Each structure stands twice: as structure tokens, then as C-alpha cells.
Amino acid sequence: MSLEQELTRINVMQxxxxxxxxxxVSEVLRSGWVAQGPRVAAFETAFAEAHGVAHAVALSNCTTALHLALVVAGVGPGDEVxxxxxSFVATANAPTYVGATPVFADVDPDTGNLTPATIATAVTPRTRAVIAVDQGGVPLDLLAIRAWCDPLGITVVEDAACAAGSTAHGRPVGAGAELATWSFHPRKLLTTGEGGMLTTxxxxWAARARRLREHAMSVSAAERHASVLAPPESFDEVGFNYRMxxxxxxxxxxxxxxxPEMVARRRELAARYxxxxxxxxxxxxxxDPAWGTTNFQSCWLEVLPDHPLDREQMMEHLAAAGISARRGIxxxxxxxxxxxxxxxxxxVTERLTDRTLVLPLFHQMSDAEHQRVCDALGTAWRP
Incomplete structure (x- = not known):
């Protein structure tokens, strides 16, 4: 890579x-209340309204949201999920936090998501829940999954970590979920640095999640600080420190x-790709799948067997042009x-993991940067 390319490197995400x-942030600092307080409550309300959900509980990250989702759903030792x-390893880690066993299922080759058919191959009499991921922002068919799982008493947790701004069946992703979890990591469209949300x-379940995120205190921090004489608190179960x-x-x-503007720009750039x-x-x-639209949180490309380069060679080819791609999920x-x-x-999982890469895509990406990536994809056929 030349010095010019080093100086003009195109990152995968920004x-x-x-x-x-x-x-x-300055306004919060001037207020003197920087811990969980009125802004968290306002963010919960606004997020719930934007995503068509009844309740939103702000948390420290999506992994803690997955943990609390399984806790409030009653998943525990001896259960299978x-x-x-x-998916990122956090999806498989979460069941272990509650003493349950994660059971792996394969995914659809086009979307990278679970389907009723792939879930059915992994269900046993011990299955208590399914964590279904909107991988890379591609919406899964939650209606079909719940139609299969609900009659069996299997709780479906939608891991919408990547999917803020995606839609399914004409509604925001998560709107049809009994439980959904969200990430605000900087790799996501909507970021708070770190942070997450549980919606239900x-x-x-929302009330219990709110207690559990504050050590399961019977009196919230907001209630204590609002009182000159703080009421006594009790701790009726073991809780966690999962606050935003x-x-x-x-x-x-x-x-x-x-x-909305971020999603529109990303979809425009993805269409050009x-x-x-x-x-x-x-x-x-x-x-996009037939039932929804993706926010293109990750714009992933599958390098097929008839391409002259494999996935690793393609990444090297892009890197030589000053373009930073990432290996797929x-x-x-x-x-x-x-x-x-x-x-x-x-x-299918192993094929997609071995053959996919994530292309650069971010809101501020210029047309010239985008064209550089397209040109580099083309020259892979003309080395």
C-alpha cells in the first residue's frame, strides 16, 4: 500500500x-446528573415510540440485555436455548450466564438468519427459548418463527443488535417481539459509545428488568435522588449493575x-454496490428479504467458488488499494x-463464515470513496 493510500484509507465503518x-453531552455535564437519570428515561420513551414497542429498558450493552431477557423469561439451569x-459470540454466551445450554442451529443461505426449518432441527424437549438474530441488520421473519415457536411454549428473543432502522412486514424490527435486544456499540448505526436496550x-418483564439492572433495589436511583429523605431500599433477589x-x-x-437519514444513505450506497x-x-x-428492508449495518459480500480470488485473497486485494474490509460473521x-x-x-454457517467479507459502508462515505471500492471489486477480475 502506497503512502497516498495509507493517508486516504477507507475504513469499514465510521x-x-x-x-x-x-x-x-455538555448539557448533561452542566446539569450535574451524569448517571442513570432523566435522559435515560427520555431515551427509553423515544426509542419505544420509534420502534413501535410497549416498553424499553436502557442497559449497559446488548450482551447484558440478552442476559436479562433470558432471566425475565425464566430460562435457567437444565434448559436449552x-x-x-x-453470530457474534455474545449470542451463544448469554444462555450460559443463566446456566442454560446453547444449541446451535444453521441459518438461511441468503439472509444468514434462523428460520423455522433450521430451528426445528435443533429443538428438543429441553428447549425453553430461541435467540434469533437479525444478522447484519437483515430482518428475520419473526412472524414465521413465532408462529412455529409460540404453540410449543418456546420464548423467542429477537437479537436486534444490528437492526435499528430495519423493517419487517411493514413495521420496525422488534415491533412484533415479546422480547428484543439492541446494541449501541460504535459499529452499529445508532451509537452511544457502549450501551444497549431491552424491549418487551x-x-x-420490563419492571423486573428495571429492578435487576440496579442491583434489584426496590427503590430506584431516580426515586432516591428525588427525595430529601430517601426511602429505605431492600434487595429481594440478586441483581446486576447494568445501567446506562x-x-x-x-x-x-x-x-x-x-x-432515518442514516438508513436512507446506507441503502443508497448499498444499492450502488x-x-x-x-x-x-x-x-x-x-x-432485502421478501418480508422487509435492511439498514445495511453490515454490507456483506459472498465470494463464490467461481471467483478467481477466495475471500482472503479478496481482502488482500482490497487492502492493497487502501480499502479496509472485514471477514464476515x-x-x-x-x-x-x-x-x-x-x-x-x-x-451453511461454515460456508458463509469462510466466504463472506464486510465492505466499507458508513453515512459520511463520499461518492469518490464508494467508487474506489467498486473499482477495486472490478479489478479483482483484471489483476
């Missing part, structure tokens, strides 16, 4: 942050207002933490 976020291996249709701060929530409120890839044999770009069952668990064959 959060869209500006002066509005700076002003929002069906999860995709084709059930008031009792008002500093993070202030950023989240601004980011939530930016979300699709046009470029259409005329290049040996490549397949992820796209990991296969959790291959990781040492979960590799000793028995599982059925996962051929």
Missing part, C-alpha cells in the same frame, strides 16, 4: 457524530433523530469457548 451530540452459530411487550448513564442517553437521543456486483460474476451481495461453534459442544452439521 460512526456519524457531530456537534449536536457534543452539545447534548437454540441460537445461531453464525410485557409490563411485568445520562451521558450515553443524551447521545442516543440525538442519534435516534439521525437514524449491488449495481456494481451484478455485472461481476462470482460475487453475491446481501440484500464468525461461527461461534468453532471458537474454543463453545467448540466442545455437540451440534448438528452447520454447512
Amino acid at each position: 460512526p456519524w457524530l457531530g456537534e449536536e451530540e457534543v452539545a447534548a 437454540v441460537v445461531p452459530s453464525f 411487550s410485557r409490563a411485568d 448513564t445520562d451521558l450515553q442517553a443524551a447521545v442516543g437521543l440525538v442519534q435516534l433523530r439521525r437514524l 449491488a449495481e456494481a456486483v451484478t455485472v461481476l460474476p462470482g460475487m453475491r451481495l446481501v440484500g 464468525m461461527a461461534a461453534h468453532r471458537q474454543p469457548a463453545h467448540g466442545e459442544r455437540g451440534h448438528a452439521p452447520l454447512p
Whole structure:
């Protein structure tokens, strides 16, 4: 890579942050209340309204949201939870936090998501829940999954970590979920630095999640600080410290207002990638499923066997042009933490993990940067 390319490197992702976020954080600092407080409550309300859900509980990250989702759903030791291996390892880790066993299922080759058919191969009499991921922002068919799981008494947790701004069946992703979890990591469209959210249709689950995130105290921090003489608190169960701060929530409120514009720009850039890839044999770009629209949190490309380069060679080719791509979604069952668990064959997961890469895509990406990536994809056929 030349010095010019080093100086003009195109990153795979860049959060869209500006002066509005700076002003929002400054206002919180001046207020003197920086821990969980009024901004967190406002962010929860705004997020719930934007996503068509009844209750939203702000948390420290999506992994803690997954943990609390399983806790409030009553999943525990001896239970099994069906999860995709084709996901970040946190999806498989969460069941172990409650003493349950993650059971890996394969995914659909086009979307990278679980389906009723793939879930059915992994369900046993011990299955208590399914964690279904909207992988890379591609919406899963939650209606079909719940139609299969609900009659069996299997709770479906939608891991919507990547999916803020995606839609399914004409509604925001998560709107049809009994439980959904969200990430605000900088790799996501909507970021608070770190941070997460649990959304649910059930008031009792939301109330318990709110208690559990604050050590299961009977009196919230907001109630204590609002009183000159703070009421006594009790701890009726073992809780956790999974709180979000008002500093993070202030950023989240601004980011939530930016979300529609972010999604529109990403879909515009992804459409241009699709046009470029259409005329290049040996490549397949992820796209919208029949039932929804993706926010293209990850714009992943499958390098097919008839391409002259394999995935690793393609990444090297892009890197030589100053373009930073990333390997596609990991296969959790291959990781040492979960590799000793028995599982059925996962051929689609392994194929996608080995053949996919994530292309650069972010709101501030210029047309010139985008064209550089398209040109580099083309020259892979003309070295």
C-alpha cells in the first residue's frame, strides 16, 4: 500500500457524530446528573415510540440485555436455548450466564438468519427459548418463527443488535417481539459509545428488568435522588449493575433523530454496490428479504467458488488499494469457548463464515470513496 493510500484509507465503518451530540453531552455535564437519570428515561420513551414497542429498558450493552431477557423469561439451569452459530459470540454466551445450554442451529443461505426449518432441527424437549438474530441488520421473519415457536411454549428473543432502522412486514424490527435486544456499540448505526436496550411487550418483564439492572433495589436511583429523605431500599433477589448513564442517553437521543437519514444513505450506497456486483460474476451481495428492508449495518459480500480470488485473497486485494474490509460473521461453534459442544452439521454457517467479507459502508462515505471500492471489486477480475 502506497503512502497516498495509507493517508486516504477507507475504513469499514465510521460512526456519524457531530456537534449536536457534543452539545447534548455538555448539557448533561452542566446539569450535574451524569448517571442513570432523566435522559435515560427520555431515551427509553423515544426509542419505544420509534420502534413501535410497549416498553424499553436502557442497559449497559446488548450482551447484558440478552442476559436479562433470558432471566425475565425464566430460562435457567437444565434448559436449552437454540441460537445461531453464525453470530457474534455474545449470542451463544448469554444462555450460559443463566446456566442454560446453547444449541446451535444453521441459518438461511441468503439472509444468514434462523428460520423455522433450521430451528426445528435443533429443538428438543429441553428447549425453553430461541435467540434469533437479525444478522447484519437483515430482518428475520419473526412472524414465521413465532408462529412455529409460540404453540410449543418456546420464548423467542429477537437479537436486534444490528437492526435499528430495519423493517419487517411493514413495521420496525422488534415491533412484533415479546422480547428484543439492541446494541449501541460504535459499529452499529445508532451509537452511544457502549450501551444497549431491552424491549418487551410485557409490563411485568420490563419492571423486573428495571429492578435487576440496579442491583434489584426496590427503590430506584431516580426515586432516591428525588427525595430529601430517601426511602429505605431492600434487595429481594440478586441483581446486576447494568445501567446506562445520562451521558450515553443524551447521545442516543440525538442519534435516534439521525437514524432515518442514516438508513436512507446506507441503502443508497448499498444499492450502488449491488449495481456494481451484478455485472461481476462470482460475487453475491446481501440484500432485502421478501418480508422487509435492511439498514445495511453490515454490507456483506459472498465470494463464490467461481471467483478467481477466495475471500482472503479478496481482502488482500482490497487492502492493497487502501480499502479496509472485514471477514464476515464468525461461527461461534468453532471458537474454543463453545467448540466442545455437540451440534448438528452447520454447512451453511461454515460456508458463509469462510466466504463472506464486510465492505466499507458508513453515512459520511463520499461518492469518490464508494467508487474506489467498486473499482477495486472490478479489478479483482483484471489483476
